[in-house]
Amino acid sequence: MSGTRTALNPPDGSRAPVRHPDAPAPGDVLGGHYEGCFGCGQEHGLRLEIRAGAGVSVTAEFTVDPIHQGAPGLAHGGVLTSALDETLGSLSWLQRVIAVTGRLETDFLRPVPVGTVLHLEARVTAVHGRKIYSEATGRIGGPDGPVAVRAAAVFIEVKVDHFLKNGRPAEIDAALADPDQVKLARAFEVNP
Numbered sequence: 001m002s003g004t005r006t007a008l009n010p011p012d013g014s015r016a017p018v019r020h021p022d023a024p025a026p027g028d029v030l031g032g033h034y035e036g037c038f039g040c041g042q043e044h045g046l047r048l049e050i051r052a053g054a055g056v057s058v059t060a061e062f063t064v065d066p067i068h069q070g071a072p073g074l075a076h077g078g079v080l081t082s083a084l085d086e087t088l089g090s091l092s093w094l095q096r097v098i099a100v101t102g103r104l105e106t107d108f109l110r111p112v113p114v115g116t117v118l119h120l121e122a123r124v125t126a127v128h129g130r131k132i133y134s135e136a137t138g139r140i141g142g143p144d145g146p147v148a149v150r151a152a153a154v155f156i157e158v159k160v161d162h163f164l165k166n167g168r169p170a171e172i173d174a175a176l177a178d179p180d181q182v183k184l185a186r187a188f189e190v191n192p
Contacts (some may be wrong), residue, residue: 006103008152010126010133017056017124017132020096024052030093039086046083048120050090057123058094059143060087064116075112084136084151087122091134092155095124099132099155110148112140119143130157 024030030050038045046068050060062083070076085104092099112118121143122136131154138149 006131006154008103008105008133008154010128010131014126014128014133017095017127019056019094022096023094026052026054028052030058030090037086039082039089046079046086048083048086050087052094053121053123055123056091056094057121058087058090059122060090060120062118062120062138064112064114064118066114069114073114075114075116075118077106077108080108080112080118080138080149081106081151083118083120084122084138084149085153087120088134088136088151088153089155091122091124092132092157095132097132097157098159099157102131102154102156104151104153106149106151108149110140110146112138112148116140118148119145131155132157 028051030052035041035043039048041047046062048060048062050058053059060083064075064079068075068079070079081104084106085101088104089099089101117140119139119142120136121139122134124132124134126133134153134155136151136153137147139145140148
């Protein structure tokens, strides 16, 4: 592996996260950031509905459908990681920054059967320069149930040019042509 590995623990000198004054109120649904998104798009994928929480936190629920299984009757670990990544990525909306996943580490603590509603919660723990440190949990049996999966992540703040330079032109043009300014602002908010 080339390059330096991004640490998951905030370095000395990190600051506490700050919720943007114009962020959605706790309990508000954040809505999908892009219709074609595997995580929050409502036509395919995970179809997550993410809500703003207190401070710089969000919650979501993910129902494990048969198309999400790996081993017979159990959720695929990559799908669970995707649900955590999407939930963590939505934290940038509360800070009003554009950020992409820099590093994500997932721990699988118990199996998640098909038909389970996974209760997700994510929060930013610290900010250092362009790096945003965060963590998430996925619980089964309710928001206070046992933790089945958890993640720690570092997101990197980027400018919209990151997407314009690296994305496919057809999708970029479609997103930029959307007259809904909120959707346009959110189209480029998460994931590399």
